Amino acid sequence: MKQQDPRLLVQPAPLLKQPLTTSMAMFDVLLALAPATLAGIWFFGLGALLILLASVAGALLTEWTFLPADQRRGQIANGSALVTGLLLGLSLPPSLPLWMAFLGGVASIGLGKLIWGGLGYNLFNPALVGRAFLLAAFPVAMTTWSAQTGPADFFQLASSNLAAPLMHADYDGLSSATPLGLMKFQQESTPLWELVIGKTSGCIGETSGLLLILGGLFLAFRRDLDWRIPVSILLTVAILATLLFLIDPTRYPDPIFAVFAGSLLFGAIYMASDPVTSPITPRGAWIFGIGVGLLVVLIRYFGGFPEGVMYAILLMNAATPLIDRYSQPRVFGKGLESARSGHE
Amino acid sequence: MSKPRADAYQEFIKGLWRENPVFAQVLGMCPMLAVTNSAVNALAMGGATFFVLVASSLLVATLKRWIPRQVRISTYVIIIATFVTVTDYTLQALIPEIHKELGAFIPLIVANCLILGRQESFASRQPVRLALMDAAGMGAGFLFALLALGSVREVLGEGAWFGIDLFGPGFEPWVIMILPPGGFLTLGLLLLLFSWIAERRQRLAERLAELETQTR
Numbered sequence: 001m002k003q004q005d006p007r008l009l010v011q012p013a014p015l016l017k018q019p020l021t022t023s024m025a026m027f028d029v030l031l032a033l034a035p036a037t038l039a040g041i042w043f044f045g046l047g048a049l050l051i052l053l054a055s056v057a058g059a060l061l062t063e064w065t066f067l068p069a070d071q072r073r074g075q076i077a078n079g080s081a082l083v084t085g086l087l088l089g090l091s092l093p094p095s096l097p098l099w100m101a102f103l104g105g106v107a108s109i110g111l112g113k114l115i116w117g118g119l120g121y122n123l124f125n126p127a128l129v130g131r132a133f134l135l136a137a138f139p140v141a142m143t144t145w146s147a148q149t150g151p152a153d154f155f156q157l158a159s160s161n162l163a164a165p166l167m168h169a170d171y172d173g174l175s176s177a178t179p180l181g182l183m184k185f186q187q188e189s190t191p192l193w194e195l196v197i198g199k200t201s202g203c204i205g206e207t208s209g210l211l212l213i214l215g216g217l218f219l220a221f222r223r224d225l226d227w228r229i230p231v232s233i234l235l236t237v238a239i240l241a242t243l244l245f246l247i248d249p250t251r252y253p254d255p256i257f258a259v260f261a262g263s264l265l266f267g268a269i270y271m272a273s274d275p276v277t278s279p280i281t282p283r284g285a286w287i288f289g290i291g292v293g294l295l296v297v298l299i300r301y302f303g304g305f306p307e308g309v310m311y312a313i314l315l316m317n318a319a320t321p322l323i324d325r326y327s328q329p330r331v332f333g334k335g336l337e338s339a340r341s342g343h344e
Numbered sequence: 345m346s347k348p349r350a351d352a353y354q355e356f357i358k359g360l361w362r363e364n365p366v367f368a369q370v371l372g373m374c375p376m377l378a379v380t381n382s383a384v385n386a387l388a389m390g391g392a393t394f395f396v397l398v399a400s401s402l403l404v405a406t407l408k409r410w411i412p413r414q415v416r417i418s419t420y421v422i423i424i425a426t427f428v429t430v431t432d433y434t435l436q437a438l439i440p441e442i443h444k445e446l447g448a449f450i451p452l453i454v455a456n457c458l459i460l461g462r463q464e465s466f467a468s469r470q471p472v473r474l475a476l477m478d479a480a481g482m483g484a485g486f487l488f489a490l491l492a493l494g495s496v497r498e499v500l501g502e503g504a505w506f507g508i509d510l511f512g513p514g515f516e517p518w519v520i521m522i523l524p525p526g527g528f529l530t531l532g533l534l535l536l537l538f539s540w541i542a543e544r545r546q547r548l549a550e551r552l553a554e555l556e557t558q559t560r
């Protein structure tokens with residue numbers, strides 16, 4: 001019989017277990033995202049909340065539909081589909097029709113996760129797959145940004161949000177360019193203070209730099225993300241932006257703007273650091289982050305799009321298995337000598 | 345039904361479903377992905393391939409006794425190329441707009457591995473009658489697959505089917521469906537659907553067989 005409080009407990013190794021489980025990590029991410037999410041709803045009104053709900057509903061429904069019946073309960077309870085749906089919703093423009101947000105949730109889980117074999121097997125970040133699908137399918141709706149409504153008009157819904165499924169959206173409200181769009185096409189900067197607190201147009205969750213960093217620090221201290229990835233991305237972008245700014249300050253924005261504008265903080269902290277789709281070795285994390293930062297700068301400054309965080313992360317996701325393979329740490333006790341002779 | 349007729353029927357029906365060239369054998373992917381952005385293009389391409397496949401199978405099966413083994417592949421290719429040229433000119437004369445849209449993919453039917461594969465593995469070893477049924481089945485299966493892909497892509501990508509508007513003017517087209525990624529996505533999803541149905545049918549058949557043995 002099994003004793004409740006045995007004198008001598010004999011167990012096979014491992015004897016020290018980490019208390020971290022998938023559902024705990026996902027709960028931490030939800031907690032870290034909460035401030036930015038609430039801020040997004042506060043800035044963009046009821047429409048933003050409905051978009052988040054629609055994309056989460058699409059993600060959960062797809063997960064439930066395509067999982068085997070005996071896995072449904074456990075997989076949905078671990079919260080990974082909820083996090084994917086929320087991340088996708090936060091990366092959508094606030095005036096997007098709800099049916100597109102729902103479809104994005106379906107694409108995220110279906111094409112981004114389940115088709116690869118489920119949680120832990122996907123090559124690309126599911127939320128970004130959903131967003132890339134939406135951007136390729138509905139390029140106009142995905143790049144129409146509405147201005148912030150503010151708390152006074154909280155309950156005023158944009159008519160574009162309520163477009164019937166499969167139908168075209170009519171935009172009635174004022175559309176306004178994002179800080180990066182203003183910079184790229186009109187050479188117009190945005191005051192730093194507005195970027196830090198988030199008083200700009202943009203995706204629902206990406207505007208408030210301060211709250212995003214707070215959530216990121218929380219995750220880093222809880223060891224839910226590898227701090228090397230966001231740090232290396234942000235450092236790479238900051239250094240390259242500084243160099244370009246020093247070369248031609250009239251053409252290129254200052255590095256602080258480069259870091260705070262657009263979805264760089266959101267992408268670097270919450271999307272790139274997804275443990276499934278980023279390298280597991282410390283050296284690999286640095287390589288991955290530098291690659292993302294480099295691609296972001298290349299797309300933003302020399303490409304056709306004002307923002308390139310999504311494609312940069314997706315491209316580096318594809319390189320992750322390769323990075324992991326070539327950044328394996330040296331096994332202790334084995335010198336370079338033996339490694340070289342192993343190849344012969 | 346007499347036995348030879350049942351055989352011929354089997355050869356025809358296998359190409360439609362069980363050995364469908366696209367869904368089961370995954371052959372002929374190049375035209376499959378390239379020209380299926382609308383149902384009309386898919387129909388024209390499928391029809392052209394059907395004609396070339398049936399006509400070449402007929403000729404190969406008829407001539408098989410006189411084709412030397414060493415040069416059989418080049419002989420098949422010449423026969424196929426002949427019918428492709430006939431198709432090319434016919435389409436150009438009858439439906440010049442669609443011919444223009446299909447572009448290089450009509451001459452490329454020559455290189456369709458499905459057609460050469462049927463000559464090598466079936467028409468050159470079987471009587472003319474069976475070869476004809478096999479070619480018709482495979483051609484129809486290919487046509488069916490192309491049409492399915494083209495229909496999905498046109499309905500979602502343009503809101504229309506064979507050019508007939510389905511959703512009215514308010515429809516928001518899914519641009520991705522007309523573009524190459526849409527072809528890959530739709531093909532993948534259709535393959536998934538096909539395997540799912542095939543698996544279910546097999547499981548059902550197994551259960552029926554089990555029940556039969558139990559009741560016995």
